[in-house]
Amino acid sequence: MPVISSGPNEPTAPQMSNLSVPLVRELALLQDGVEMESYDDDAIVEVYADPFCDICDSPARAKFNATAAHSHKKTPCVWCESTLDQFNEYLGYENGYAKTTDAGLLRRAYEWLHARSKTAAEKLFKKFGVRWTIFNTLPGWGPRSKQVLDFMHAFYLGNVSHFWSNIVVHGYLISNVGGASSPMRRFERFMNKIRWPGHIGRLPKNLGENQSLQKADQWRRLLTVLPVGLFVAWADENDEIPLGAPPVPPNAKRTVSFTRDLSQTYSSLLSLAVAGRILPSHAISVAQGRTGGDYYRSYCTSLLDLGIKLRPNNHWTTHVPEEVIARFGPIPGTWLFPFERYNGYLERVTLNGHDGGVMELTLMRHWVRSHLLYEYLLNLPDDAEDCERDSLTEIIKEDARRRGSLLTQLAVAQSEEDGGVIALPKKSQPFHVHKRATADQYPQLYRLLLEFSRQQWPTVNVISESSLDDGSLLLADSSVTSYPYIRRLGIRYTSSTNSRTDTDRFAMLRLDDILVPAEIVYILRLEVADAPPLVCLAVRRLATDLEMPIFPWDIVSDELGIYSCYAERYQELEIVLPNTLDSPIAICSITSRKIPDEIWVCVSLDRSGYELEDADDGAD
Incomplete structure (x- = not known):
């Protein structure tokens, strides 16, 4: 069930809990079992369901679960007892850190609920980082076990972006010093010559000018070729990554506080790139996930060796093997790539100054219409009349001409579905x-x-x-x-x-x-x-x-x-x-x-x- 919440400051966590009361009541009924009609059958079956939040970004996860955000000093991580300061210590990246438990978090939530005053409740939140939410009334609900970390934001927009922007660029490890033969110019020429597959989507580009990328897909593509690209930019006359630091540009505006060693930084990159290939695999075992986690922890500790300040995303990603892959399966099943695309559709909707819920109602009607047409398309009987098929096709084409909406994408996806792994064109x-x-x-x-x-x-x-x-x-x-x-x-x-x-x-x-x-x-x-x-x-x-x-x-x-x-x-x-x-x-x-x-x-x-x-x- 997809839910899009407004933000970033509203609704608050208590407001979110109040808004969720009707939903929780229905979920409780589903846990007890609800009799429903069976598709394509006259039988009545009893349906059971157990909810969990499997796709969400970090702010939504904290607000939905009434847990502390990333800036909380004592409990910024819902999966372990690391403090914010320990995110920049080796202790925050070791296997032996103390884990939180659902029972412990629920106990703190009940203490917050029954606090004598708002001041007392606020003190409890500052100490333990947990508030009350109506979801805690559901049998079997767990503040840590019923939610998942979004790999897309944590790894690509968090880790890869941090490595390129904060370490490589802001650390002046790649610059225009040297003119046409400078590391940045060599890197740009390398990127422009890459032969990408035709379907690849958004590509990293203009890194010399923007020095940043907007989309997670771009960071994702950049990481795959970065080991080769930085070798081209940094290699000396012996085709080796040199020890030590490159010269700082004379017009540098920042003071770099970490060790600017090209060889060590490149070794860190290799660990990050290996983790970025293993962890998001579409088919992965728990053992392989742990191997990817080992490479990632090696990356984080190597950055600490260089004196680089780490971020909450660095620590959170260490929990991916055990708390995401082992519990929820391969990462592509829980990351936010498809949902961010839907957000893009919503952002491009012209509001024309309408308020009072008019646009929301229009979007809801269009969404329902899209799904009804999609279900109609999928379940169209073999003996359907030609006029019926023609009418449906015309609706989809007209919608595509007017808005280029999701309907066309759904129709393309359905027309390509063949029920197997290998698909061939109709004509040979x-x-x-x-x-x-x-x-x-x-x-x-x-x-x-x-x-x-x-x-x-x-x-x-x-x-x-x-x-x-x-x-x-x-x-x-x-x-x-x-x-x-x-x-x-x-x-x-x-x-x-x-x-x-x-x-x-x-x-x-x-x-x-x-x-x-x-x-x-x-x-x-x-x-x-x-x-x-x-x-x-x-x-x-x-x-x-x-x-x-x-x-x-x-x-x-x-x-x-x-x-x-x-x-x-x-x-x-x-x-x-x-x-x-x-x-x-x-x-x-x-x-x-x-x-x-x-x-x-x-x-x-x-x-x-x-x-x-x-x-x-x-x-x-």
Whole structure:
């Protein structure tokens, strides 16, 4: 149940508690069980529910749960007993800190409720950081166990932003000193040359001018390439990150109080980047979450070694493995990316001076209308009349022309839903293997397809078209068709032979449990008699060898998903299944003083994007 609260100062925590009384009454009824009609069935079933707050930012979490905010000196953390001062001590980042309990927090809340006066209640809040909320009356409700930390705000807008803005930029670790060859100019040229996937959404840009980013998605993308970017900016003539501090600009306006050591700062960045890749994984075990937490604590303690002042978000993020992943599952299920997007829709609504609840009522009606149409779209029967389908389509298109609203996005999402992991466009093209092999200079293509089909169909006697034996023929002119693109887990990949675009032809493959950057040459479907159709990819791995220089991120390259290859150099063609597609990649072009070749640093990008793509099945 999504709830958007006004803010930042209203309603107060007591007002929020009073507003929640009707909701809590209904939740209590659901806990006891409520008889409801069953969908598509005449049976009456008893439905039970147990509430918890699984998605919220930190201010809303504190207000909703009547707990202290981040500035509370004694209890700024609801999950442990660390004080605000301990956020800047090693004690605040150790595994052995004393944890709070639901029972203890509830006891303090009842003490606040039954305080003799407002003054006494305020003293209790200053000491323990807990007020009363009506949710405490629900059986099983816990102030710490029924809420979750939002990773998007805490990590990307908190930690990554803090590292770049407060440490790198304000610490003058990257500046314009040196003109065109300055660290900032080298970093900007590096960022402008990155080859991003077409679907990636918001990109970090103009960092030299803005020195800050507005969106969490931008910080998220920046972190993935920052280990390579800062190496390009800081590397000396030996391709190493130097010890010590760079010169401070002569026009510097700030006094830096921490140790400005490039090598130590870069080591801290590697720990942050590894944590940023492990923790928000869409599939993760508790053990993997703890590993990510260890890297993150290493990052925080390394900043303390440098004398850098930390923030509440630094401490709160240490609780992610145990209090978020272990209790609520993978982080993409609880972060605020999709809800922040909805906030963006609301912010763009023109109010035209209307007040008194008029706009709120209009928005509510539009929201209900959107959901009713969406449910109608999903449940439209197979035998629906053409006029009914045409009317619904016209409503959606008209709404898109007038407002570009959520309805269009929902329709796109529904039209792409296929119930599986792999999705193909509706149209395919004939593929004559021998002609394409000759034109594209892949003489081994037919042999590879024949060997692959025999491996995948072991019970079918697949034979060559030149064979005189009995069996299922793999015909070069009719058994193979091609597709311009393929989607896996919602991410679109194209091929190098796509006539429209080859932007997404590079991907990270998982072969024998090893990540391998590769180029997708063909997306093919094989069909022979006595066997189901088989989709496969013809790929070429990006080439590397022992002459490739060793870079500072290589020590954690597997954890980061960063691999160095030679630009535009490939290994032999091979055939693989689509489920080997692991993630899209960003290609960072760099050079090294140790070899004359251009180097592509391939960075594996996460697969948790929320930006909806354009529907272009028909165009291909």
